[in-house]
Amino acid sequence: xxxxxxxxxxxxxxxxxxxxxxxxxxxxxxxxxxxxxxxxxxxxxxxxxxxxxxxxxxxxxxxxxxxxxxxxxxxxxxxxxxxxxxxxxxxxxxxxxxxxxxxxxxxxxxxxxxxxxxxxxxxxxxxxxxxxxxxxxxxxxxxxxxxxxxxxxxxxxxxxxxxxxxxxxxxxxxxxxxxxxxxxxxxxxxxxxxxxxxxxxxxxxxxxxxxxxxxxxxxxxxxxxxxxxxxxxxxxxxxxxxxxxxxxxxxxxxxxxxxxxxxxxxxxxxxxxxxxxxxxxxxxxxxxxxxxxxxxxxxxxxxxxxxxxxxxxxxxxxxxxxxxxxxxxxxxx
Amino acid sequence: xxxxxxxxxxxxxxxxxxxxxxxxxxxxxxxxxxxxxxxxxxxxxxxxxxxxxxxxxxxxxxxxxxxxxxxxxxxxxxxxxxxxxxxxxxxxxxxxxxxxxxxxxxxxxxxxxxxxxxxxxxxxxxxxxxxxxxxxxxxxxxxxxxxxxxxxxxxxxxxxxxxxxxxxxxxxxxxxxxxxxxxxxxxxxxxxxxxxxxxxxxxxxxxxxxxxxxxxxxxxxxxxxxxxxxxxxxxxxxxxxxxxxxxxxxxxxxxxxxxxxxxxxxxxxxxxxxxxxxxxxxxxxxxxxxxxxxxxxxxxxxxxxxxxxxxxxxxxxxxxxxxxxxxxxxxxx
Numbered sequence: 095x096x097x098x099x100x101x102x103x104x105x106x107x108x109x110x111x112x113x114x115x116x117x118x119x120x121x122x123x124x125x126x127x128x129x130x131x132x133x134x135x136x137x138x139x140x141x142x143x144x145x146x147x148x149x150x151x152x153x154x155x156x157x158x159x160x161x162x163x164x165x166x167x168x169x170x171x172x173x174x175x176x177x178x179x180x181x182x183x184x185x186x187x188x189x190x191x192x193x194x195x196x197x198x199x200x201x202x203x204x205x206x207x208x209x210x211x212x213x214x215x216x217x218x219x220x221x222x223x224x225x226x227x228x229x230x231x232x233x234x235x236x237x238x239x240x241x242x243x244x245x246x247x248x249x250x251x252x253x254x255x256x257x258x259x260x261x262x263x264x265x266x267x268x269x270x271x272x273x274x275x276x277x278x279x280x281x282x283x284x285x286x287x288x289x290x291x292x293x294x295x296x297x298x299x300x301x302x303x304x305x306x307x308x309x310x311x312x313x314x315x316x317x318x319x320x321x322x323x324x325x326x327x328x329x330x331x332x333x334x335x336x337x338x339x340x341x342x343x344x345x346x347x348x349x350x351x352x353x354x355x356x357x358x359x360x361x362x363x364x365x366x367x368x369x370x371x372x373x374x375x376x377x378x379x380x381x382x383x384x385x386x387x388x389x390x391x392x393x394x395x396x397x398x399x400x401x402x403x404x405x406x407x408x409x410x411x412x413x414x415x416x417x418x419x420x421x422x423x424x425x426x427x
Numbered sequence: 428x429x430x431x432x433x434x435x436x437x438x439x440x441x442x443x444x445x446x447x448x449x450x451x452x453x454x455x456x457x458x459x460x461x462x463x464x465x466x467x468x469x470x471x472x473x474x475x476x477x478x479x480x481x482x483x484x485x486x487x488x489x490x491x492x493x494x495x496x497x498x499x500x501x502x503x504x505x506x507x508x509x510x511x512x513x514x515x516x517x518x519x520x521x522x523x524x525x526x527x528x529x530x531x532x533x534x535x536x537x538x539x540x541x542x543x544x545x546x547x548x549x550x551x552x553x554x555x556x557x558x559x560x561x562x563x564x565x566x567x568x569x570x571x572x573x574x575x576x577x578x579x580x581x582x583x584x585x586x587x588x589x590x591x592x593x594x595x596x597x598x599x600x601x602x603x604x605x606x607x608x609x610x611x612x613x614x615x616x617x618x619x620x621x622x623x624x625x626x627x628x629x630x631x632x633x634x635x636x637x638x639x640x641x642x643x644x645x646x647x648x649x650x651x652x653x654x655x656x657x658x659x660x661x662x663x664x665x666x667x668x669x670x671x672x673x674x675x676x677x678x679x680x681x682x683x684x685x686x687x688x689x690x691x692x693x694x695x696x697x698x699x700x701x702x703x704x705x706x707x708x709x710x711x712x713x714x715x716x717x718x719x720x721x722x723x724x725x726x727x728x729x730x731x732x733x734x735x736x737x738x739x740x741x742x743x744x745x746x747x748x749x750x751x752x753x754x755x756x757x758x759x760x
Contacts, residue, residue, distance in 0.1 A: 129580050133587075186545050189522070212519050212545055213582045219552060220575035227565065227572045235560045235568065242553035247462050249546045254466075 104418035108153045111411060115156045115170060116149065122174040126221045135214055139181060151176045151281045154306075154415075158285025158299045161411040168229040168288045175238065176281045178222035183245060183277075185215035234284045241280035248272010252338065259347055259363050261339035267308070274314075275307030282306075298405045302415065305399035310422045312392035315340035319376055320385050331372040337362045341391060343375075345384040354378050389423065396423045437750035441486045444744060448489045448503060449482065455507040459554045468547055472514060484509045484614045487639075487748075491618025491632045494744040501562040501621045508571065509614045511555035516578060516610075518548035567617045574613035581605010585671065592680055592696050594672035600641070607647075608640030615639075631738045635748065638732035643755045645725035648673035652709055653718050664705040670695045674724060676708075678717040687711050722756065729756045 102110070109116060129135040152173035159169035189211045219242075226238055252269045255261045282303030286296040318333040319342055333340050339362070347358055357374065361367045379385050399419040406412050435443070442449060462468040485506035492502035522544045552575075559571055585602045588594045615636035619629040651666040652675050666673050672695070680691050690707065694700045712718050732752040739745050 129583070135580070135583055183549075186549060189541065189545050208522065208541070209586055210583070212522050213579060213586060216519060216552075217576065217579035217583060219549075220572065220579045223556070223572040223575055227568045230565055232560065232563055232565070239553065239556040239560045242556055243550065246546060246550035246553045247468070250462070250468055250543070250550060253542055253546060 104414050104421045105148050105150055105153060108157055108411070108414050108418065109149070111414065112153060112156045112160065115160070115173070116152070118167075118170045119149075119152050119156070119173045119177070122170055122225075123177060126174065126178070126225060127218075129217070135217055139214060139218060149177065151180050151277060154278060154281040154303060155285040157411045157415060158282040158303075159289045160285075161406060161409050161415070162286050162289035162291035162295060162299075163407070164285070164289035166288070168231070169285060171225045171228055172234065172284050172288060173281075175222045175225045176277065176284075178218045178225070179238075179242070179245075180277060182215040182218035182222070183249075183273075185211045185218070187249075189215075229288060231288060233287050237280050237283050237287065241276045244276035245272050248276065255339055257337040257363050257365060258339060259358055261344060263341065263344055266339065266341055266344055270308055270311045271304070274311040275304045278307030278310070279303035294405050295407075298402045301402040302399045302419070305395045305402065306419050306422065309392045309395035309399060309419065312341055312388055312395065313423055313425065316342060316385055316388045316392065319379055334361070334372055334375055335367065337365055341388045342379050342384040345387050346379050346382045349382040349384075350378075392423045396420060437747050437754045438481050438483060438486060441490055441744070441747050441751065442482070444747065445486060445489045445493065448493070448506070449485070451500075451503045452482075452485050452489070452506045452510070455503055455558075456510060459507065459511070459558060460551075462550070468550055472547060472551060482510065484513050484610060487611060487614040487636060488618040490744045490748060491615040491636075492622045493618075494739060494742050494748070495619050495622035495624035495628060495632075496740070497618070497622035499621070501564070502618060504558045504561055505567065505617050505621060506614075508555045508558045509610065509617075511551045511558070512571075512575070512578075513610060515548040515551035515555070516582075516606075518544045518551070520582075522548075562621060564621060566620050570613050570616050570620065574609045577609035578605050581609065588672055590670040590696050590698060591672060592691055594677060596674065596677055599672065599674055599677055603641055603644045604637070607644040608637045611640030611643070612636035627738050628740075631735045634735040635732045635752070638728045638735065639752050639755065642725045642728035642732060642752065645674055645721055645728065646756055646758065649675060649718055649721045649725065652712055667694070667705055667708055668700065670698055674721045675712050675717040678720050679712050679715045682715040682717075683711075725756045729753060 124136075127136045127139045155173040155176050156169055159172075189208045222238075226235055229235075248269050249272055251265065251272060255265055255269060279300050280303070283296060283300040286299040291299070315333065318330060318340065320330075333343075343358070343362065346354070350358060357371075357378065361371050361375065396419045400416050403412055403416055403419075457469075460469045460472045488506040488509050489502055492505075522541045555571075559568055562568075581602050582605055584598065584605060588598055588602060612633050613636070616629060616633040619632040624632070648666065651663060651673065653663075666676075676691070676695065679687070683691060690704075690711065694704050694708065729752045733749050736745055736749055
């Protein structure tokens with residue numbers, strides 16, 4: 095395999111480099127989804143797992159472990175663990191957000207129902223838990239337990255902060271860590287831990303995952319007001335309709351005049367919106383440069399992710415991780 | 428404290444004997460519910476945790492550990508873990524069942540919303556996970572991971588089996604293990620494991636918890652058609668309205684004539700019910716002795732629970748556990 099495939103996207107190069115490992119991860123996911131007692135479970139999860147997500151999180155775990163020279167098999171279990179946790183949070187998010195589509199397909203809770211989404215999500219959490227226990231590493235368990243708490247806390251915080259115009263950037267960052275960066279950081283960190291990497295490298299992997307996750311989520315929040323809906327499988331304006339205080343809006347509110355403040359008060363705080371309001375919101379964001387500020391913040395985090403990599407061993411995977419950090423922001427042009 | 432308080436119920440005697448431990452468990456629960464980032468969390472959970480549940484599951488863990496001579500502090504963490512898992516499943520159940528009340532008070536999802544119930548449930552699971560990792564016992568983690576999977580699988584199975592008149596007693600037993608007995612069994616087993624009890628005793632504790640949980644759930648299913656609504660904080664007829672195939676109904680269907688079969692087909696399978704149907708269902712159950720058969724089955728499981736205790740050390744707690752197994756069925760007279 096050629097190391098240089100500049101025409102390929104970084105996660106595609108990671109996928110190719112780690113193809114054998116990913117095949118084992120997919121096999122593990124399929125095997126562990128199966129439920130003898132409740133055949134409906136694989137039916138619900140297959141819908142999500144097969145939906146052609148990029149499998150970014152398991153790739154991060156595999157890449158971190160391999161980059162640190164790991165030769166065992168526990169990284170497969172951990173990669174599957176991380177994907178199960180991710181899928182479980184998507185299932186629970188679907189209940190929560192009442193979002194009409196996910197990854198461009200109808201959400202599980204529209205195809206089945208809220209009940210299945212909650213319970214199958216719980217099942218996936220439990221399966222993830224079993225898989226990680228099999229690694230017999232208390233340090234790994236500790237990291238994943240903390241990540242789970244940060245994720246759940248971030249989700250609740252997002253719920254509480256919704257519609258609250260006084261939401262600070264600090265709170266926004268906590269929400270972002272909860273919904274995205276905590277699992278990215280755990281994904282890379284456990285890869286290093288299972289490989290027995292030195293502490294400085296484990297810390298660097300964690301910092302990389304955390305910063306990458308933050309950049310990734312900021313871009314997502316940017317795209318929700320600016321990207322092309324079909325390209326990312328997400329409806330434009332979801333965050334606006336759900337009254338989420340994302341960075342573009344926080345910045346725009348900080349710079350708002352009285353008219354604009356009344357607009358945000360009505361549309362976000364009071365949730366009274368009509369068909370033209372999304373367009374007006376986008377115009378206000380543009381006027382205050384809030385979208386390019388968000389892109390700038392994402393770029394900064396991506397830079398921190400790339401900087402963290404310097405203590406890690408020279409390795410083709412390291413370059414792919416570096417490119418990945420660049421790419422998650424570059425996709426927004 | 429007197430060992431003989433025959434006027435007190437067994438769980439009350441357990442509570443008194445273990446009062447100091449339970450105070451530590453309550454303190455741990457309160458401390459771990461707290462969330463710096465998301466203050467709404469304790470607000471939601473306090474509602475459930477303070478609702479005056481009997482705290483049966485943490486008592487089981489404490490009793491098992493103390494009965495096996497444990498002198499450390501990990502049993503406190505495990506008892507809190509077990510209560511957190513229980514509370515989390517209640518929160519998720521409330522979303523699922525759309526039940527109007529729980530423990531005689533409005534359910535969390537009526538006071539707040541489905542979103543909070545799902546996410547705060549996830550938070551409690553994560554907190555439970557952190558607590559159990561602190562025990563640094565991989566065996567404990569293994570037991571609780573398996574229990575979590577059985578619980579989730581049982582909940583999904585219950586959902587799939589609902590309205591299905593062909594549900595067998597075997598399926599019913601799996602559902603019962605999932606919704607109740609798996610956590611009871613894990614609660615007693617981890618108590619023995621953390622105490623370093625010999626394998627035969629650990630197995631006996633597990634068998635006790637499993638059989639006690641099955642007896643307990645069968646009685647619950649009996650009471651749903653026959654008990655007094657206010658005494659147990661549960662609406663009579665909930666299972667009927669939700670089309671659950673519990674043991675009384677399974678037995679009555681097995682013995683049904685053509686008219687009765689049509690009745691079950693309409694009310695359970697097709698979910699078309701009117702105000703008089705619960706009364707008619709109860710009359711049919713009575714005609715076929717289905718309720719006393721259910722009580723008989725519960726008695727049998729309670730007997731198995733009591734029998735399991737014989738390999739455990741002579742101890743006042745052992746007698747209370749024995750009395751408890753008798754009591755969970757005796758409450759149905």
